Structure formats: structure tokens, C-alpha cells
Amino acid sequence: MKNLQNKKLLWKAITIMSFAAFIIPFSVAGQQSEIKRILLQQHDLSIPGKEVVQATIDFGAHTAFGKHYHPGEEIIYVVKGSLEYEVEGSLPVMLKAGDVLFIPAGTVHSAKNNTNENAVELATYVVEKGKQLVVLKK
Numbered sequence: 001m002k003n004l005q006n007k008k009l010l011w012k013a014i015t016i017m018s019f020a021a022f023i024i025p026f027s028v029a030g031q032q033s034e035i036k037r038i039l040l041q042q043h044d045l046s047i048p049g050k051e052v053v054q055a056t057i058d059f060g061a062h063t064a065f066g067k068h069y070h071p072g073e074e075i076i077y078v079v080k081g082s083l084e085y086e087v088e089g090s091l092p093v094m095l096k097a098g099d100v101l102f103i104p105a106g107t108v109h110s111a112k113n114n115t116n117e118n119a120v121e122l123a124t125y126v127v128e129k130g131k132q133l134v135v136l137k138k
Helices: 002-020
Strands: 023-030 031-044 050-060 064-069 072-080 082-087 093-094 100-103 109-112 119-128
Touching: 002 072, 050 064, 050 109, 072 082, 082 100, 082 119, 093 100
Parallel strands: none
Antiparallel strands: 023 031, 031 050, 050 119, 064 109, 072 100, 072 119, 082 093, 082 109
16 A cells, blocks of 8 residues: 555656656746746546546747647637637637636647737646657657
8 A cells, every 4th residue: 555655646747757858948038937837636536547637838928839649638718818729630729818728638739929918727637547648749
């Protein structure tokens, strides 16, 4: 039992560190801006092999998160500002605070803040447990 608890704690630490790795500096006209991903919660689901992860992603002015995908579905709610999303197979879409977007499992997508203000999204992921949450596309 103790070994299982240690494995769970280790997995949580790895997940938190992987989220921390997505604080990305971005320079705009001599100004430092960035994207910050903050883990809010992570729980096993009643569906075997699945978990839910919830995070906020804060996009600084004129920042972008490049093409990537997730090992499960992503449900996006824009909390503040506006963000442009490019989802594989669809035309780009601009969402403002209060808008939502569903991204199917494994679908390549990107997001960018084209404004001078910060923008924030709440991302909820229903993903395969044990897989890397964000996979960057080359």
C-alpha cells in the first residue's frame, strides 16, 4: 500500500513539473510576456485508464502556444480576453470571454493571443492516464 502511495505522489510531482515546464517566455517590443499553465486539479475517473486534469492557461499579450495535441479530449472555456484557436480540419476561430471550444482527442491545434491584454482559458482534459498531457507537433 505504501509503495502505491509513493508511486501516486511521484506521478503527481512529474505532472506538476511538466505543467511548470510550460511557462514560456516571449519577448514583445522589449517587454517580457509569457504563457503560464497552472494545474488546478487532477483525478482518476470511474472509467478505467482515464483521468481528468484541469488547468488555467494565462496568455500574455501577443503570445502563442504552437501546434500540439493531447491524449484525450480538451474542453476550453475562455475566462478573460480573447484567443484565436486553429484546430486541424477547421477554419481559425476567435473566442472571447464566456465562449467554449471542444477539441477531440489527438487533434492538432494551437492558440494565440493577438491583443495587448492578457487572456486566460480554463482547460479541462479527459485523457489517458499515464500519458504525456501535451505533445508538441513538429
